[in-house]
Amino acid sequence: MMKSKKVAELLKVCRGKSPLLILPHNHPDPDSLAGSWALQYLLEQSDGIASTIAYGGVLGREENRTFKKQLHIEAVRLRSTHFKKFSSIALIDCQPGGGNVSLPSDRRPLIVIDHHPRRKNAQADFVDIQPDCGATSTILVEYLHAARITVPPLLATALYYALISETQHLGRDVTNRDIRASTFLFPLIRHRLISRIEHPVHSREFFQQLYTSMGKTFTYKSFVGARLGEIYYPSFVAQLADMLVSLQRATWCLVTGRYRKTLHLSLRTTHTRARAGHILRKVIGRRGSAGGHEMIAGGQIKLAGMTAEERNELEEMIFQRFYRELGLPENLKPNPLVVEHRFTQGRTQIHTGENTDPHRSPQPGKRIY
Numbered sequence: 314m315m316k317s318k319k320v321a322e323l324l325k326v327c328r329g330k331s332p333l334l335i336l337p338h339n340h341p342d343p344d345s346l347a348g349s350w351a352l353q354y355l356l357e358q359s360d361g362i363a364s365t366i367a368y369g370g371v372l373g374r375e376e377n378r379t380f381k382k383q384l385h386i387e388a389v390r391l392r393s394t395h396f397k398k399f400s401s402i403a404l405i406d407c408q409p410g411g412g413n414v415s416l417p418s419d420r421r422p423l424i425v426i427d428h429h430p431r432r433k434n435a436q437a438d439f440v441d442i443q444p445d446c447g448a449t450s451t452i453l454v455e456y457l458h459a460a461r462i463t464v465p466p467l468l469a470t471a472l473y474y475a476l477i478s479e480t481q482h483l484g485r486d487v488t489n490r491d492i493r494a495s496t497f498l499f500p501l502i503r504h505r506l507i508s509r510i511e512h513p514v515h516s517r518e519f520f521q522q523l524y525t526s527m528g529k530t531f532t533y534k535s536f537v538g539a540r541l542g543e544i545y546y547p548s549f550v551a552q553l554a555d556m557l558v559s560l561q562r563a564t565w566c567l568v569t570g571r572y573r574k575t576l577h578l579s580l581r582t583t584h585t586r587a588r589a590g591h592i593l594r595k596v597i598g599r600r601g602s603a604g605g606h607e608m609i610a611g612g613q614i615k616l617a618g619m620t621a622e623e624r625n626e627l628e629e630m631i632f633q634r635f636y637r638e639l640g641l642p643e644n645l646k647p648n649p650l651v652v653e654h655r656f657t658q659g660r661t662q663i664h665t666g667e668n669t670d671p672h673r674s675p676q677p678g679k680r681i682y
């Protein structure tokens with residue numbers, strides 16, 4: 314039906330264009346990696362079209378590293394030579410000019426497949442943008458299904474994990490199409506691998522990052538936020554935002570962190586129709602770029618050439634604009650989420666007197682007993 318027509322159109326566009334370069338977004342998450350792999354598999358199986366998956370940025374989050382390793386996903390780090398070598402490019406889970414993909418501005422991609430709201434400059438020979446899907450992987454599952462291609466277990470597992478991680482087990486920004494796609498995949502997946510990816514081994518740095526982050530987290534009525542400063546991998550802002558928005562009575566969460574001269578922002582809300590992506594784009598404006606859905610959004614701002622003071626002012630302003638957007642009073646003092654406490658003879662003593670300014674990090678070297 315509709316979908317098989319779309320697949321025929323896709324294959325027609327790719328004819329004679331082999332090999333292709335497939336680009337997930339920078340610092341890729343399971344949805345963009347699984348989507349890329351599914352496109353690679355579809356093209357290879359139906360028309361023998363070869364492709365290379367290359368990602369900009371880093372795979373930081375342990376879940377994502379375990380995901381790539383356990384499922385044997387052949388994706389390499391993107392180099393500038395890739396753009397010389399490949400004349401045809403496919404963007405998966407991102408769009409040209411989105412700010413989260415390392416596509417040179419003078420290159421027009423051959424293919425764009427995404428589920429984020431359409432950007433003005435989303436120009437390509439084949440464009441399939443469906444904000445109606447909770448994940449890009451859903452679109453690719455529909456293609457594989459329409460092309461009557463048998464999905465091998467590891468690819469099925471990748472696509473299924475992408476769906477459940479992107480939608481928090483089909484509960485956030487999800488539609489019937491995502492549920493249908495996951496039902497289709499379910500009998501094909503390796504359950505033990507899903508469990509292994511979802512519960513990865515964490516490095517000591519992760520706990521260190523978590524510990525310092527708690528000291529930088531503050532609440533402001535129903536808002537919870539954190540300004541993390543330097544972070545050790547960019548997707549940590551999203552990971553922490555997911556965690557913090559689960560705070561009792563919190564309805565909004567914004568986390569910011571710096572990684573290699575870029576400020577990464579992650580927004581979450583418990584409201585199912587809050588247009589988080591729209592709000593974050595409005596708050597960031599022309600200073601950077603953002604994208605997202607109803608309940609989740611992400612963005613980035615380039616910080617190159619800015620002094621520490623200018624960076625600080627910028628972040629301060631982002632938060633102020635955000636409070637205004639939510640109608641929160643601006644004269645309110647934020648409260649720290651956690652305070653140092655000591656356990657004395659089974660009793661908890663809470664120290665609130667010092668370091669109550671949550672924008673300041675806890676004093677270095679201070680230990681919690």
Ligand SMILES: [Mn+2]
Nearest residue numbers: 344406448449
């Ligand atoms: Mn996605």
